[in-house]
Amino acid sequence: MSAWDTNPVLTIEHLTMRFGGLVAIDDLSFNVGRGDITALIGPNGAGKTTVFNCVTGFYKPTEGRIVMNRSNGEHYLLERMPDFQISAQAKVARTFQNIRLFGGMTLLENLMVAQHNPLMLASGYSLAGIFGLASFRKAERDAVEKARYWLDKTNLIDRADAPAADLPYGDQRRLEIARAMCSGPELLCLDEPAAGLNPKESAELNALLQYIRKEHDTSILLIEHDMSVVMEISDHVVVLDYGEKISDGSAAEVKDDPKVIAAYLGVPDEEVDTVEEEVGL
């Protein structure tokens, strides 16, 4: 029994997702360990993003159970919750493969929107806010401080008042992570955060993810194509191919799994050896 099975933050059991005749995920089960960085990898179209969409409530799974175990002991059955409650109550945040920022709003505003629920409460559902009560003003100051903290951590503080759409690509990716963190998540799901980054940005991202995991009560589940990133930072790797789990273990174990090599090279298992010889592995 591995470490991630003893005290998982997220448990996925027999998850199946069908789109008409297409089985995007087929009877998938795995655990995400508390405090771990878990990588979900697989070739294009393997169903990785679909797993994220099921976890965060954007798709309702055809079958299966997704349980979020919060650190305060509460359990949430995510497959039954509407998407916005998954973020608000179960404390699961996510980023998107094709970045989804509020482009016409400033970086600070983006991070303020992420703190909508606590601020809404503090503003007395806007009534206290309209009259500018002191309690709301304080809550707003705190929210700005939190935003400042994350802008600082993501090296975006200089452009805090610039519109998000004006940022270069790499900065947009980091801003999306900062925004997700501002909602105070216990599980952070990142969909290809290193896509399109240069090596320097990629290294910075690794450092940021390590920092988040260490300093905050946040476990990370990430989808990644860049193997060097996966090998370097992840404690646990789950490999998907055609919606099925083909491997599950530590980074070192998965790397040597012939099934994984076969899936990535696109050949049947029997021919793996010959192919490996050819490519000089």
Next chain:
Amino acid sequence: MSAKSDNLLAVSLKDAAAGGLIALALFSVLIGMKAEVASGLGGQLGIEYRWVAVAIAVAVVFGGRLLLNLFVWKADKPVTETAGSFMPSAKMLAPLGKYAMPLFLILAVALPFLLLSAYGARGSRQYLDLAILVTTYVMLGWGLNIVVGLAGLLDLGYVAFYAVGAYSYALLAQYFGFSFWICLPLAGILAAFWGIILGFPVLRLRGDYLAIVTLAFGEIIRVVLLNWYEFTGGPDGISGIPRPSFFGLEFKRGEGGFADTFGLDYSSIHRIIFLYYLILIMALITNFVTMRLRKLPVGRAWEALREDEIACRSLGINTTNTKLTAFALGAMFGGFAGSFFATRQGFISPESFTFIESAVILAIVVLGGLGSQIGVVIAAIVMIGGFEFFRGLEEYRMLVFGLLMVVIMVWRPRGLISTRNPSITLSGKKAKGISADLVQEGHG
């Protein structure tokens, strides 16, 4: 070079000729033949041929298409682009946004006195009436701006809430004898209530579907008002709606009236001035509330919703409720404006609440620049003022009006004032406005 322009001419001519042919085929039936009841022949049906009219119509299509081809569609530099550069640029309008607000405010407050001193009590009445009309549309524009400009929900049936407000006031006054000051909040609440009831099923839809369903709801309300004869008076409308009082003092001649109490000579202009200030204050309250809300979490959520609804949901924002608040709030201000309309007119009928009203209000918001408060003011003055100004042109008024809209849209496709001001800044200073091409318009 000359070969290219020759070629351009040939292609354009060919295209224009094709257009002309299609026009000929269509117009020879549509325009060329007119069914007529021949007079004097016992009401026999005859056909009148109008070939000259057909020739003119076809020539217009041919010529117009040729010109468009040469100068816009196939030209290297479309005139629509160069035309924009002759007009003042966006940058020149930006400081206008800053100074316009206080300037407009001072002007608006002083207006009745300026008019009175310039034209006297008699002469200024029509101008004051126009000012009241414009201010009503400013208020409606501001109300709709919450829904369309901030939350990005395209609402084509806004007039429904205007109607609910007007009828609430009229019916409450008629059946219960409530005064204006009791009816005003009630009308707003009822309109907001209707907003929520309509919003629940409607706000699941997005984009075009939302637009169409809101349009239908606008029409349904009007048709109900028209046909529920026993309750609303149907096409006869409701008359004798009580006029507002100045905190209990009525605007009447003699003992106990407004003029008598303040030791003034009675004049009917007093009531008009009062109405003007009433709508001005109501509009300013609308503006104040909107501006406050924009800086509160709910306002930011509206704008975020307009930018990206999916991202909003991933951040724990209940998008249905957020849309509903925008819808209900917009409806409430529409309701307030409606009850003001009822008390000003003293008579209402379903005819005042047709789709064209929704379209005019929406045009004000879009021309002014989605989300821009001062833009709405300018657009309302230009549109409603212009409408009255060109009254002399009679049926060509609509043509002038349409041309004006086209010109504005060519010049400033995102509306007059289209930069967005951030709702909060880290530096504490006023941040630079965000250019319109970065801001999303919303998808419903």
